[in-house]
Amino acid sequence: xxxxxxxxxxxxxxxxxxxxxxxxxxxxxxxxxxxxxxxxxxxxxxxxxxxxxxxxxxxxxxxxxxxxxxxxxxxxxxxxxxxxxxxxxxxxxxxxxxxxxxxxxxxxxxxxxxxxxxxxxxxxxxxxxxxxxxxxxxxxxxxxxxxxxxxxxxxxxxxxxxxxxxxxxxxxxxxxxxxxxxxxxxxxxxxxxxxxxxxxxxxxxxxxxxxxxxxxxxxxxxxxxxxxxxxxxxxxxxxxxxxxxxxxxxxxxxxxxxxxxxxxxxxxxxxxxxxxxxxxxxxxxxxxxxxxxxxxxxxxxxxxxxxxxxxxxxxxxxxxxxxxxxxxxxxxxxxxxxxxxxxxxxxxxxxxxxxxxxxxxxxxxxxxxxxxxxxxxxxxxxxxxxxxxxxxxxxxxxxxxxxxxxxxxxxxxxxxxxxxxxxxxxxxxxxxxxxxxxxxxxxxxxxxxxxxxxxxxxxxxxxxxxxxxxxxxxxxxxxxxxxxxxxxxxxxxxxxxxxxxxxxxxxxxxxxxxxxxxxxxxxxxxxxxxxxxxxxxxxxxxxxxxxxxxxxxxxxxxxxxxxxxxxxxxxxxxxxxxxxxxxxxxxxxxxxxxxxxxxxxxxxxxxxxxxxxxxxxxxxxxxxxxxxxxxxxxxxxxxxxxxxxxxxxxxxxxxxxxxxxxxxxxxxxxxxxx
Numbered sequence: 001x002x003x004x005x006x007x008x009x010x011x012x013x014x015x016x017x018x019x020x021x022x023x024x025x026x027x028x029x030x031x032x033x034x035x036x037x038x039x040x041x042x043x044x045x046x047x048x049x050x051x052x053x054x055x056x057x058x059x060x061x062x063x064x065x066x067x068x069x070x071x072x073x074x075x076x077x078x079x080x081x082x083x084x085x086x087x088x089x090x091x092x093x094x095x096x097x098x099x100x101x102x103x104x105x106x107x108x109x110x111x112x113x114x115x116x117x118x119x120x121x122x123x124x125x126x127x128x129x130x131x132x133x134x135x136x137x138x139x140x141x142x143x144x145x146x147x148x149x150x151x152x153x154x155x156x157x158x159x160x161x162x163x164x165x166x167x168x169x170x171x172x173x174x175x176x177x178x179x180x181x182x183x184x185x186x187x188x189x190x191x192x193x194x195x196x197x198x199x200x201x202x203x204x205x206x207x208x209x210x211x212x213x214x215x216x217x218x219x220x221x222x223x224x225x226x227x228x229x230x231x232x233x234x235x236x237x238x239x240x241x242x243x244x245x246x247x248x249x250x251x252x253x254x255x256x257x258x259x260x261x262x263x264x265x266x267x268x269x270x271x272x273x274x275x276x277x278x279x280x281x282x283x284x285x286x287x288x289x290x291x292x293x294x295x296x297x298x299x300x301x302x303x304x305x306x307x308x309x310x311x312x313x314x315x316x317x318x319x320x321x322x323x324x325x326x327x328x329x330x331x332x333x334x335x336x337x338x339x340x341x342x343x344x345x346x347x348x349x350x351x352x353x354x355x356x357x358x359x360x361x362x363x364x365x366x367x368x369x370x371x372x373x374x375x376x377x378x379x380x381x382x383x384x385x386x387x388x389x390x391x392x393x394x395x396x397x398x399x400x401x402x403x404x405x406x407x408x409x410x411x412x413x414x415x416x417x418x419x420x421x422x423x424x425x426x427x428x429x430x431x432x433x434x435x436x437x438x439x440x441x442x443x444x445x446x447x448x449x450x451x452x453x454x455x456x457x458x459x460x461x462x463x464x465x466x467x468x469x470x471x472x473x474x475x476x477x478x479x480x481x482x483x484x485x486x487x488x489x490x491x492x493x494x495x496x497x498x499x500x501x502x503x504x505x506x507x508x509x510x511x512x513x514x515x516x517x518x519x520x521x522x523x524x525x526x527x528x529x530x531x532x533x534x535x536x537x538x539x540x541x542x543x544x545x546x547x548x549x550x551x552x553x554x555x556x557x558x559x560x561x562x563x564x565x566x567x568x569x570x571x572x573x574x575x576x577x578x579x580x581x582x583x584x585x586x587x588x589x590x591x592x593x594x595x596x597x598x599x600x601x602x603x604x605x606x607x608x609x610x611x612x613x614x615x616x617x618x619x620x621x622x623x624x625x626x627x628x629x630x631x632x633x634x635x636x637x638x639x640x641x642x643x644x645x646x647x648x649x650x651x652x653x654x655x656x657x658x659x660x661x662x663x664x665x666x667x668x669x670x671x672x673x674x
Contacts, residue, residue: 023628024281029651032171032207032627033534036092043098047087050105054080057112069115074132075122076115077141079108082175089533091174100180107183123228124154130182133224136502137216140538143175144221145182145201147189148229152198159232161260161366162198164222165189166210166240166247169630175537178203188241188265191355194362200225205536209267209630210247211296212620213536216500218251234260234369237362238308241265241350243630245313245323253301256308257390260370261362265313265350266320268631269327270297275631277322288638288660291401292494294382296634299330300403303380307389309365311339311358315346373434376409384492391434392418395467396425396480400492400662414441414457419448424665425480427467435464447475485605485667491613493639493663495603496620498613503557505529505542505619506569513565513583516645517599521617524654525561528619535627536620545569557613558606563599573614576607578669579640586642589669591659593642598658602640604667617643617654624651639663 022028039047058076061069083101086092092101114120122129126148135142152160165187167173173181181187182201189199202221204214225231238259240248245267252262268274271293275281285293294300312328314321324340331338341358343351372390379389381404387394392406404422411417414437416428426447435458437443443455447468452475458464469480480486487493490501507525512518532540541556545568548558564571564581574580579602580587586600587593599617606614618637626632636653639662647656664670 021280024279026625026651029624029628032624033091033174034093034171036086036090037095037098038090039087039092039098044087047083047098047101047105050102050109051080051084051087054083054105054108054112057109057116061112061115066118068118068120072115072120072123074134074141075120075130076108076111076132078130078132078143078175078179079104079111081141082143082179083108085533086174086176092176093172093174097176101176104176104179126150126152128183128186130179131224131228133220135217135220135538137213137499138503138532138538138541142205142217142220142537143179143182143203144217144224145178145203146225146229147186147199147201149196149198151196152229157230159230159235160196160198161194161235161237162200162225162229162231163189163194163237163239164218164248164251165199165201166204166218166238166244166251167201168240168242168244169207169209170243171207173203173207175203188350189239191350191352192239192263192359192362193355194359198225198229198231203537204247205538207243207627207630208535208633209243210250211630211633212496212500213538214247215250218247232369234372235366236260236370237366238262239264240267241313242267242320242348245320246630249298249323249327250296252308252310253298253304254386256304256306257370257388259308260368261365262305262308262310263313263358263362264310264324266315266318266348267323268320269323270299271631271634273326274322275629278319278631279629286657286660288662289634289636291662292635292638294401294403295385295494299326300382301380301386302327302330302336303334303378303405304389305331305336305338306334306378307371307374311341311361313341313350313354313358314343315348315351316342316344317347320348373430373436375436377406379406379408380404384487384489385497387489391428391430393427393429394423394425395427395488396423396469396486397665398422398424399665400487410436411446413438415444415446417446424470425468427465427479430458430462430464432461432463435462437464450475452477485610487663487665487667491605491611493603494621494635495601495615495618495637495639496635498557498559498603498615499532499536499620501557501613502555503541503559503613503615504548504552505540506548506558506560506567507542507544508562508566508568508570509544509546510562510566510568510571513563514596516597517563517595518566520599520643520645520649520655521562521566524617524619524649527649528559528561531623532619540619553606553609553612555612557615559615559619561617563595569608569614570616573607577602577604577614577616578663578667579616588640588642588659588661589671591642593658597645599643599645599655600640601637601643601654604639604663623653626652640669 208214248264312324343354408418467479641660644656
């Protein structure tokens with residue numbers, strides 16, 4: 001165990017410090033993951049035979065009318081996928097990974113044989129266990145790992161503290177390497193050695209600091225672990241080191257009300273300052289890029305740590321101490337004194353004595369668990385993507401990507417006080433059993449100096465919900481109604497958000513209105529399919545435009561490729577989108593672009609189903625250059641863009657961006673300000 005742990009740490013550090021001046025050149029981007037070794041012909045044949053055998057066993061289990069086997073089948077499929085992809089895409093990065101693949105095949109075959117007999121011994125196993133689930137995004141099977149303590153009772157009722165542990169940057173961390181590590185090494189959390197604690201290790205779709213699809217994977221892995229094990233919902237923490245520390249910061253500030261504590265170590269906490277220090281990279285962002293940093297720059301969200309006790313860790317000699325230093329500064333600006341434990345004479349690792357000190361504090365915080373219904377909630381956000389903190393729900397913003405704030409307090413048995421900034425729609429929501437307000441008196445709400453009497457009382461199950469909206473400068477009771485499309489939670493942009501929900505790539509079958517746009521869209525679609533697998537480790541669902549069903553429109557976001565001439569669905573909705581596109585022109589507000597030399601990219605509510613997105617001609621918007629450093633992996637395009645096709649796509653952009661911007665809160669084009 002100790003040897004495997006040290007090897008894992010050495011590998012982590014090797015890949016972590018691979019970044020350098022050579023990774024600041026967009027025209028010379030090394031592939032990530034790297035191309036692997038050639039599998040010798042005899043071993044390739046043997047591996048293909050083993051894959052066929054395992055696939056046959058999986059197919060047989062899938063055909064059985066056996067709910068037990070179907071439920072646990074992803075725990076088998078993860079092994080097939082890991083070996084299949086390693087072989088198909090040449091992703092065995094070292095010779096020893098070939099032999100490792102054979103061991104993974106044997107594990108998969110043994111699990112399949114157990115399931116065929118109605119058994120699943122790994123499901124009641126303590127220690128390290130590799131498991132899987134089917135992702136809602138693209139129906140791909142994804143792995144995750146757990147550590148189940150020896151003290152865990154599979155037959156009891158006790159619930160257990162659980163630590164999320166987010167892995168560090170590891171460009172070699174294919175599915176196969178992740179599974180192998182999750183069955184033999186505990187990673188750096190072993191230094192902390194939390195007692196009687198379940199540890200959940202999300203794969204998070206490879207190497208993205210648990211952002212975008214990695215963020216979705218993280219929450220899906222937790223939901224699966226909660227389904228499989230008795231996890232105490234009041235005692236779950238957000239922890240990680242290096243890139244995992246960056247993930248811990250992000251998960252802590254954006255979902256602060258879900259954790260009893262956060263413990264980020266090293267990593268990064270924002271984009272521009274980190275890249276300056278760590279990569280010596282001076283950024284010159286476009287206006288929309290700078291605004292979009294507000295999505296994942298954790299220092300902008302530091303107020304939310306009032307809801308999540310946090311213990312930061314750094315080595316004194318670690319360049320990545322910068323991440324916690326930034327957060328100390330941001331917290332201080334909001335009146336929070338952040339606990340930052342710094343190990344002297346320590347580089348990029350968790351020092352054992354500091355680890356013991358941190359774990360004693362974590363144990364103390366775990367005794368009380370999270371505060372489900374704090375009497376006061378301080379919340380800041382920049383987007384309705386992250387719109388809830390405890391019992392405060394922001395339903396509408398004055399303007400996206402500008403700072404919004406709610407400070408709310410329960411001030412009496414029947415009174416609540418709140419102040420807001422850049423908020424137009426607001427709800428207070430307490431679940432059954434949670435509301436401490438009197439059930440026999442109407443609630444008085446004082447908001448932004450205005451007093452609203454006779455708000456609804458809590459119900460007899462001690463639940464409470466009240467909504468308010470702003471009309472002019474006056475707050476009114478009730479949710480806003482009858483004013484058409486508005487940006488709302490999970491329908492607010494930017495483009496990347498559409499790939500954080502179930503989606504389909506829709507391929508055109510018609511003739512492009514303009515040859516240049518047609519060739520560009522076809523190439524970008526092929527690239528999107530490849531890079532969804534390469535970087536976010538999934539298989540995009542692809543359908544032709546003529547094969548899209550009503551169920552697809554109802555249940556998934558449609559990522560449409562082509563133009564109104566080539567794609568039947570684009571043609572069907574083109575006159576209902578905020579950007580108009582025909583054979584001659586692309587019209588964005590008062591701007592017109594020659595359609596023979598330009599293409600449109602956008603995200604908007606789907607006119608065929610306004611509860612889902614439609615996207616034109618874009619997958620996730622960061623490209624290969626961003627793969628070289630996780631702090632670069634941020635949204636690169638806003639709600640819409642026009643691409644000048646006379647410049648070839650590169651490793652940063654899909655061509656020259658002739659114009660780009662955000663739609664307003666009603667999904668209309670914003671005209672430039674004079």
